[in-house]
Amino acid sequence: MAVSPVRRRALFAAALGVTIPALLLAAVAVILTFRIVRSVQNDTVRYNRYLGQQVAEAFELELMDHLRRAIGPAERVARDGGGVPAVIEALAAEGEEFVAPHFVAVDDLNNYSLIIVEALPLIYAPGEGRRVGQYFTGLLLRQPDGNVIGTGGWWIEPGDFVRRNFDSVLRERLPSDPRMYGGIELTRRASIEVVDEGGVRLGRLREPGDLRTARTEPMAGPFERLGVRVAGGPDSPVVWIGRFLALELAFIATMGLLIIAAVLFGYRYIVRQLELAGMKAGFVSNVTHELKTPIAMIRLAVETLEMKRFKSPDEERKFLGIIDRETQRLAGLVDNVLDFARLEAGRGIFKFDRVDVTQVAASAIDSLKPRLEHLGFRLDVDLPEGLPPARADATALTHCVLNLLDNAVKYSRQRREIRVAAGARNGWVTLSVADRGIGIAPGDRRRIFEKFVRLENGLVHDVRGAGLGLSLVDQIMRAHGGRVEVQSAMGEGSTFTLALPAAGPVEDERPEGASARTGT
Ligand code: ADP
Numbered sequence: 001m002a003v004s005p006v007r008r009r010a011l012f013a014a015a016l017g018v019t020i021p022a023l024l025l026a027a028v029a030v031i032l033t034f035r036i037v038r039s040v041q042n043d044t045v046r047y048n049r050y051l052g053q054q055v056a057e058a059f060e061l062e063l064m065d066h067l068r069r070a071i072g073p074a075e076r077v078a079r080d081g082g083g084v085p086a087v088i089e090a091l092a093a094e095g096e097e098f099v100a101p102h103f104v105a106v107d108d109l110n111n112y113s114l115i116i117v118e119a120l121p122l123i124y125a126p127g128e129g130r131r132v133g134q135y136f137t138g139l140l141l142r143q144p145d146g147n148v149i150g151t152g153g154w155w156i157e158p159g160d161f162v163r164r165n166f167d168s169v170l171r172e173r174l175p176s177d178p179r180m181y182g183g184i185e186l187t188r189r190a191s192i193e194v195v196d197e198g199g200v201r202l203g204r205l206r207e208p209g210d211l212r213t214a215r216t217e218p219m220a221g222p223f224e225r226l227g228v229r230v231a232g233g234p235d236s237p238v239v240w241i242g243r244f245l246a247l248e249l250a251f252i253a254t255m256g257l258l259i260i261a262a263v264l265f266g267y268r269y270i271v272r273q274l275e276l277a278g279m280k281a282g283f284v285s286n287v288t289h290e291l292k293t294p295i296a297m298i299r300l301a302v303e304t305l306e307m308k309r310f311k312s313p314d315e316e317r318k319f320l321g322i323i324d325r326e327t328q329r330l331a332g333l334v335d336n337v338l339d340f341a342r343l344e345a346g347r348g349i350f351k352f353d354r355v356d357v358t359q360v361a362a363s364a365i366d367s368l369k370p371r372l373e374h375l376g377f378r379l380d381v382d383l384p385e386g387l388p389p390a391r392a393d394a395t396a397l398t399h400c401v402l403n404l405l406d407n408a409v410k411y412s413r414q415r416r417e418i419r420v421a422a423g424a425r426n427g428w429v430t431l432s433v434a435d436r437g438i439g440i441a442p443g444d445r446r447r448i449f450e451k452f453v454r455l456e457n458g459l460v461h462d463v464r465g466a467g468l469g470l471s472l473v474d475q476i477m478r479a480h481g482g483r484v485e486v487q488s489a490m491g492e493g494s495t496f497t498l499a500l501p502a503a504g505p506v507e508d509e510r511p512e513g514a515s516a517r518t519g520t
Contacts, residue, residue, distance in 0.1 A: 007274065008271065011267055011270055011271065012267070015263045015264075015266070015267045018259070018263055019259060019260060019263050022255075022256070022259045023256065023259075026252045026255070026256055029248070029252060030248070030249065030252060033244075033245055033248055034245070036241065037241050037242070037245050040237055040238055040241050041212070041213050041238060044210075044213040044232055044236070044237070044238040045213050045215055047190075048190065048213060048214065048215040048230035048231065048232075049215045049217055049230070051190055051192070051230045052192075052215060052216065052217025052227075052228040052229070052230045053217050053228075054174065055169070055170070055174065055192055055194070055217075055228040055230070056217055056218075056219040056220060056223065056228050058169050058170075058173050058174050058177070059161075059162060059165070059169055059194075059219065059223055060115065060117045060122070060219075060220065060221055060223070061117060061118065061173065061177075062165050062168070062169050062173060063117075063122070063137060063156075063161065063221075063222065063223075064117040064118060064120065064122055066097065066165075067122070067137060067138070067139055067153060067154075068120075068139065070094040070095040070097075070098070070154070071091075071094070071095075071138075071139050071141075071152055071153070072094075073090040073093060073094055074087050074090040074091045074094070074141060074152045075139075075141060075142075075152075076090075077089075077090045078141040078142060078143060078149055078152070079142065079143070079144055080144065081143060081144045084103060084105070084149065084150070087103060087141060087149070087152055088101065088103050088152075091103060091152050091153070091154070095154045097164075098154030098155060098156045099134055099154065099155040099156060099157060100154060100155045101152075101153075101154050102136055102138065102152075102153060102154060102155055103138075103141075103150055103151070103152050103153075104123075104136070104138065104150050104151045104153075105149070105150040106148050106149060106150045106151075108150075109123070109150070109151060111125060112124065112125045112136070112151070113125060113221075115220055115221040117221075120139065121139070121140060122137060122138075122139065122221060122222075123136075123137070123138050123139070123140070123151045123153065124136060124137045124138075124221050124222040127155060131155055133157065134155045134156065134157055135155070135156055135157075135158055135222035136153060136154075136155055136156075136222075137153050137154065137156050137221075137222045138151040138152050138153020138154070139151065139152065139153060156222065158222050158223045158225065158226060159196050159200075159202050159226065162194050162202045162203060162223070162226060163202045163203055166194065166202065166203030166205075167203070170192060170203070170205045171205075189206065189232070189233040189234075189235045189236045190205075190206070190230050190231065190232060190233055190236065191204070191205065191206040191207055191208040191209065191214075191230070191231045191232065191233045192204070192205040192206070192228065192229070192230050193205075193208075193228070193229045193230075194219075194226055194227070194228055194229075195216070195226065195227055195229055196225060196226050196227075197225045197226070197227075202226070206233040206234070207233065207234055208231035208232070208233065209231070209232050209233050209234035209235070209236055209238075209239040210231060210232040210236065210238045210239045210242065211231060213231065213232055213238050214229060214230065214231030214232075215229070215230060215231075216228065216229040216230075217229075217230070276452070279451070279452035279453070279467070280452065282452065282454070282467070283452045283466055283467060283468075286454070286464075286465065286466045286467065287333070287337065287466050289464065290329075290333050290464050290465070290466055291330070291333065293464065294326035294327070294329045294330045295326075295330070297322055297326045298322070298323050298326050298327065298330075300322075301319040301320075301322045301323045301326075302323065304319050305319050305320070321370065321374070324370070325370065325371050325374070328367070328371070332402060332406065333466065335399060336399075336403070336466065336468045336469060336472060337466070337468065339396075339399065339472055339476075340451070340468050340471070340472055343472070343475045343476075343479075350392075350393035350396055350476075350479060350480070351393050351395075352391050352392060352393055352480075353391075353392070353393070353394065354389035354390075354391065354503040354504070355389055355390050355391070355392040355393075355394045355397060355503075356387070356389055356390075357387065357389075357390050357392075357397070357422050357429050357431045357500070358383035358384070358385070358387060358422050360392075360394055360397045360398050360401060360431075361381075361383055361401055361420050361422060361431055362381075362383060363398060364398050364401040364402050364405060365379065365381065365405070365420060367402070368402065368405050368406075368409075371409070372409065372418070375409060375416065376416050377409065377412070377416040377417070377418055378416060378417045378418070379418055379419075379420070380417065380418070380419040380420070381419075381420050381421075382419070382420070382421040382422070383420070383421070383422045384422065384423070387422055387423070387424050387429060388424055388429060388502040388503065388504060389429070389502070389503045389504065390429040390500035390501065390502060390503060391480070391481075391500065391501055391502070391503040392480055392500050393476075393480070396476045396479075396480075397476075397480075397498075397500075399472070399476070400472075400473045400476055400477065400484075400498055401420075401431065401433065401498075403469040403470070403472065403473050404433040404469075404473065404496045404498075405418065405420075405433055406469065407435075407469060407470070407496075408433050408434075408435035408437065408494075409435075410463045410464070410465065411435065411437040411438050411463065411494070412435050412436060412437035412438075412493075413437060413438060415436035415437070415493075416436075417435070417436045418433065418434065418435050419432075419433075419434040420432070420433055420434075421434075424502065427501065427502050428482075428499045428500065428501060428502060429499070429500050429501075429502050430497050430498065430499050430500075431497070431498045431500075432495050432496065432497040432498070433495070433496050434493060434494070434495035434496075435493045435494055435495075436492065436493040437493050437494060438490075438491065439488045439489050439490040439491050439492055439493055439494055440455070440486065440488040440490075440494055441455075441490060445486050445488065448470050448486070449470050449471055449473075449474040449484070450471060451467065451468060451471040452466075452467040452468070452471075453467050453471070454467040470484075473496075473498070477498060477499075477500070480500055480501070481500075481501050482498065482499050482500040482501060483499050484496060484497065484498055484499075485497045485499065
């Protein structure tokens, strides 16, 4: 029984009502996180550039400190009016950390540049010829009258200077200099490198953790060919937020999939439960009808016999026949319901034995013979001798055959022919019941084996049934390690075949898909 379109739509709307807000929420969370990540990245870039400038300045200050320390004697000589040769001598006596002393007279300062470091001019110029790669760095020297006589200083190798002083600048000067907010870089856990124009690294504080926000700031003065590259370190916020974003996206994707799967599963489950509930309701009314009809007929026959309202012994036999047939029907139905309940509860216990299927078929036919004859069926029986025995529970197997025969009778119209045949193939014993009845549409050949399913083919209302027979046959066959197959042509008839594993030496032989049903 199908679920009504209105109910389906209501369920679908409820499913959408859960899924859409959940997806919207997830989308908002993702967008917000992306914006936060973008903002942290932008801040990091700004901060990295700022820190790069601070580091560059720190190296200028460091150089200025070194120069001022080394130039002291030369300054004193100049102030005392010692003259240029004495000044040069004083320069040569100091500055051993530099390459060579150098003095530039005031008139020769045209090609020199200067930067102001801590309010003092630092004069510099790149070297040429044998001094390529070196820079002159010096301070102004004054005579006693205050006039500048020139610039005293040294040739330095800026890269070498950075390399040698990298640690003291980065680990001491920068963190301790309050004017440079140097401490900040420690809390931000930045990675700082100084590189030359060829990209060669002259010093590094911490591994970089995030290269997307790395920025290189050019240095100035005698360090003009170098740059400071600052990036977030391995523990920097930008790295953490990147990991958080990846985690969040993975989490949201997983949750999204779970929600969609749960909603789909829930939707299908509820539809199935509604279908089953509808089928059960149909089943109860079917069974009630199935019970009432034979009881009414038995009562009628018993009353007739009691009151002796029959005219001849033939009529008396007819009423006795009715009682017999209807009792059989009742017993069959009760058996079906009880077996079904047992199998559903997982209490289907079978006593397996070596069973001759031809005997099972013959006894089932015998018990139905009066009914078949009464209804005018022609019976064609092909039960060859010498078939291998099957491994089966004889009572359950008889029940299956009776159900198939009962269906063959119920779903035949004018052409009342039933053929029962047994056979053996590849370690299997088969038993088939064929009719020339209404047939089963290809799309229904799997469905008919589901519990409570009765096809909506007009006959359902005329023909009695609870929709349990084939489901029972299928379950019993599966429990036997066998299967039930159906072949059918609409309007031509149907053949149901039970296939069971043969007992004995070939008992364990099973072809592929042993427990599958097939419909053709
Ligand atoms: P029911 O009590 O309705 O016969 P079954 O489980 O035995 O229940 O069968 C399920 C449905 O399969 C039937 O309602 C009928 O529509 C279809 N069916 C079963 N056997 C045959 C057959 N031999 N020919 C045509 N249709 C059949």
